[in-house]
Amino acid sequence: MRVSLLPEHCVGAGHCVLSAPEVFDQHEDDGIVLLLDTTPDAHLADAVHEAADLCPARAILVDAPGGTA
């Protein structure tokens, strides 16, 4: 799977960090999302999808090449 962000949409809600702290972090000063891993391991797929679903700003894009992850 491949993850990308639309950080300009991020409102700093932090749901992504709670869902998948291995993949997402937030800037200390403004709370804007940081992507720690653009190609997370398959075992993190559920957490990453949860983060994308919970993000109120729809700032997390998940693309699964081949449609399997």
Ligand code: SF4
């Ligand atoms: S859940 Fe969305 S809005 Fe909240 S910090 Fe993460 S990317 Fe930003």
